[in-house]
Amino acid sequence: MGYSYLISANNPINKAQHKSIELTTLIKPMKVLVATEKPFAKVAVDGIREVIEAAGYELALLEKYTAKQQLLEAIADADALIIRSDVVDAEVLDAAKQLKIVVRAGAGYDNIDLEAATAHKVVAMNTPGQNSNAVAELALGLMVYAVRNLYNGTSGTELKGKKLGIHAFGNVGRNVARIAQGFGMEVYAYDAYCPDEAMTAAGVTPLHSAQELYKTCDIVSLHIPATAETKNSINYELVNLMPKGGVLVNTARKEVIDEDGLIKLMQERTDLKYMTDIMPAADVKFRELFEGRYFATPKKMGAQTAEANINAGIAAAKQIVDFFQNGNTRFQVNK
Numbered sequence: 001m002g003y004s005y006l007i008s009a010n011n012p013i014n015k016a017q018h019k020s021i022e023l024t025t026l027i028k029p030m031k032v033l034v035a036t037e038k039p040f041a042k043v044a045v046d047g048i049r050e051v052i053e054a055a056g057y058e059l060a061l062l063e064k065y066t067a068k069q070q071l072l073e074a075i076a077d078a079d080a081l082i083i084r085s086d087v088v089d090a091e092v093l094d095a096a097k098q099l100k101i102v103v104r105a106g107a108g109y110d111n112i113d114l115e116a117a118t119a120h121k122v123v124a125m126n127t128p129g130q131n132s133n134a135v136a137e138l139a140l141g142l143m144v145y146a147v148r149n150l151y152n153g154t155s156g157t158e159l160k161g162k163k164l165g166i167h168a169f170g171n172v173g174r175n176v177a178r179i180a181q182g183f184g185m186e187v188y189a190y191d192a193y194c195p196d197e198a199m200t201a202a203g204v205t206p207l208h209s210a211q212e213l214y215k216t217c218d219i220v221s222l223h224i225p226a227t228a229e230t231k232n233s234i235n236y237e238l239v240n241l242m243p244k245g246g247v248l249v250n251t252a253r254k255e256v257i258d259e260d261g262l263i264k265l266m267q268e269r270t271d272l273k274y275m276t277d278i279m280p281a282a283d284v285k286f287r288e289l290f291e292g293r294y295f296a297t298p299k300k301m302g303a304q305t306a307e308a309n310i311n312a313g314i315a316a317a318k319q320i321v322d323f324f325q326n327g328n329t330r331f332q333v334n335k
């Protein structure tokens, strides 16, 4: 099953030639390209290779690339693509003449132009849940860092007994809730798409609007995807509802933040802190204005653990094999 070009009725080779020509000259194994500007841990790449080669496919690696042109060249003869936050737009899809499937090894797929993928007859998938514990652990780490005043030697506060608001109760949000409960936090959540029962079953108090969540909670942790609906939705008015000393933690996407609004608010309210794993476009301004109240990781680090890389990378490889061998499209995100 590991071949993209088998002898077919359209192939200009007669039956006699069929027998005499070595099969290996007629076949070309499926090529799976792993294109990661921010590479997986080596152990994850080894695991991906094992899955891909066991299926009889070929693995190609494009890691730490710095120019889009490198991706455009590497994708030219790939049948399948594994990416992380790497951008797959119409230009990449145009260059990908053989591509049948792209799998985002991770949760958010806002980096894939889904309409263009559909137009190019390319199946797009994600690997939901595979890296969510890693992101959740980092979110809690950012919370501790914030309430301990960025470890600057001054006396901070504890997470125990504080009210945590989880904005979107998906895979990451649920892991954040579980870990936060271990810290002894009171956990609340708001998610327009998640039934109350799922929250209460996890020991979380459901709230019914973002406003209610921000008004109630000392710390709010963002887990919303970047969509047309959510972009710039975390704005001046919403964050201003937070109680004195509020901390906003972002391990989701930078696009959901109205940066101008947040800057204006943090200038007015010197009690607020912003901790983010996705450096804002206005990082320099945030750093200059809010020393001690602002922190951004230099590179998105939430999913950057060996475990998350192994889970998401190998899931992506298995989904590709299952797609080619069985037509399984369970995790398809485009139509």
Ligand code: 3PG
Residues within 6 Å of the ligand: 038, 084, 085, 086, 105, 106, 107, 108, 109, 131, 252, 300, 301, 302, 303, 304
């Ligand atoms: C995701 O959407 O899965 C996370 O944001 C992790 O992204 P990354 O693979 O680019 O680290």
